[in-house]
Amino acid sequence: xxxxxxxxxxxxxxxxxxxxxxxxxxxxxxxxxxxxxxxxxxxxxxxxxxxxxxxxxxxxxxxxxxxxxxxxxxxxxxxxxxxxxxxxxxxxxxxxxxxxxxxxxxxxxxxxxxxxxxxxxxxxxxxxxxxxxxxxxxxxxxxxxxxxxxxxxxxxxxxxxx
Numbered sequence: 501x502x503x504x505x506x507x508x509x510x511x512x513x514x515x516x517x518x519x520x521x522x523x524x525x526x527x528x529x530x531x532x533x534x535x536x537x538x539x540x541x542x543x544x545x546x547x548x549x550x551x552x553x554x555x556x557x558x559x560x561x562x563x564x565x566x567x568x569x570x571x572x573x574x575x576x577x578x579x580x581x582x583x584x585x586x587x588x589x590x591x592x593x594x595x596x597x598x599x600x601x602x603x604x605x606x607x608x609x610x611x612x613x614x615x616x617x618x619x620x621x622x623x624x625x626x627x628x629x630x631x632x633x634x635x636x637x638x639x640x641x642x643x644x645x646x647x648x649x650x651x652x653x654x655x656x657x658x659x660x661x662x
Contacts, residue, residue: 512591512592513583513585513591513592514580514592516583519580519581519583523595524577524580524595527573527577527595527598527599528577531570531573531574531577531598532574534566534569534570534602535567535570535571535574537566538563538566538567538570539567541559541560541563541566542560542563542564542566542567544560546559553620553624554617554620554621554624557620558609558612558613558616558617558620562609562612565605566605569598569601569602569605570602572598572601573595573598573599573602575589576589576594576595576598577595579594580595
């Protein structure tokens with residue numbers, strides 16, 4: 501086997517007997533599993549399993565990007581398996597670039613989570629406090645002279661014909 505990081509190796513198409521190796525099977529397993537998980541998250545089906553509202557919100561935000569990255573990787577793998585080479589997409593470098601982009605986006609998600617999670621937690625806490633203020637201890641809405649005004653516009657006065 502050649503050096504898998506040499507430029508000559510990366511810019512050649514794999515032969516018929518080089519398609520299914522350990523790298524290809526691992527790549528396929530990671531990308532199929534990642535595609536299914538990101539699709540479940542994108543469709544909103546994972547909300548019942550994830551209890552933390554911050555992670556749920558961040559996952560909804562990132563799942564479209566994850567789905568795109570996993571789809572691109574599966575596309576390049578399909579080109580490899582079919583042994584076609586449109587626009588030079590059959591070369592090995594595209595699989596490596598797919599993995600690199602996946603790793604870079606994973607690092608970006610970790611940085612984004614650490615940067616924005618405290619702010620989202622504060623927003624959720626403020627919303628919960630407002631909900632507690634608007635409801636009394638018995639669970640009903642507060643009414644009376646000190647109650648907050650209803651959200652919405654003022655009622656419209658209709659002109660009388662006369």
